[in-house]
Amino acid sequence: MSFFGKNIRKIRSVRSLSQQSFAELFDLKRGTLGAYEEGRSEPKIETIIKIANHFSIPIDDLLTKELTVNKLLKFKSSMITDHEEMVREQFAVVPCIVHSNSNDYKRYFDKEDFIKNMPCLRLPISKETNYRGYTVDNLEMSNHDKGLFPKDVVIGEIIPKSGFKKLDNGILVVVIYQDQLVLRRLYITNDTVVLRADHKVVEDIKVNLKEVKELWRICYVFYHRIPETGDGLEEKLSLLEQEFARLRSKM
Structure with missing residues (x-):
């Protein structure tokens, strides 16, 4: 039997x-x-x-x-x-910055032991890329009812310093400089880094390229709410602005 x-x-x-x-x-x-x-x-x-x-x-x-x-x-x-x-092995483990550990991350971002003990997200993205997650905590990257709002989460690829100048102007980045950590759009001219918010009343931040301690290129965004979809006109204008800025930087 x-x-x-x-x-x-x-x-x-x-x-x-x-x-x-x-x-x-x-x-x-x-x-x-x-x-x-x-x-x-x-x-x-x-x-x-x-x-x-x-x-x-x-x-x-x-x-x-x-x-x-x-x-x-x-x-x-x-x-x-x-x-x-x-x-589990099918998912990448992404250390994530939240409100409670953001100050510590600015001090210990390059310490392996600290990174290992951070809260993590498990995502079906490349395990070969060094990612970080960041929970948005302000309205600097919002524009009226569009953009990023508190509790949205961005996932970024850490870029080596040798690759900073190869990045396209206007991309979304997280940058650590001095004792600050900001989520902004990146513009680089020579050795000057301009970090620009989408919110119109927020002033630009200008720092020397050498002051940038860590930079991530944002690859993924997870919204805390369902974003409204429009006709794409604002996105097209934004792309044109980025292209004009890129051309001006080459002149």
Whole structure:
């Protein structure tokens, strides 16, 4: 008598998998899997091998022994832990600046131990890129009802100092200089960095390029609310302004 049906039902229970999810994992129909579990049908040898290999269970044990939950948890050290770890590994871990740690980040941004203990976001983005997250806490990058508002989150790629001058004018950046951390638009002329807010009443910040301690190029934005969509006219005008500024910087 084969214990295959009972064992795969127990595996599903341990892994919290529905019949449909388990069937899709091995290119089976849900009805076929149900027939296996109820002992109304026997699987092909190819299917047995796939399932045994996937869960690192000896084929002999899968077919001839009624596996206990404890035994299942011992395979691959821990079936649950390994599954969770496998899911985590698909996401990049992004240290995130929030209100409570922003002052400390300005002092310890280059300390590995501090970065490791920061709150983190797990996102399906490249794990090869060095990212930072920042929670917006002011209205400087808002313009009427558009732009970035408090509790929005931006994700930026850390740019090495050798790459600062290669960045396009007008891009959104987070910059650390002196004892300040700001989210602004970047404009560089020679060795002068201009950090410009989208809010019209906020004055530009001008610093020497050498004063910039860290700079991230913003790649992703997560809004705390659903932003309104317009006809794109303001975005087009903004792109034109950026292009004019770039041309002026080359003259």
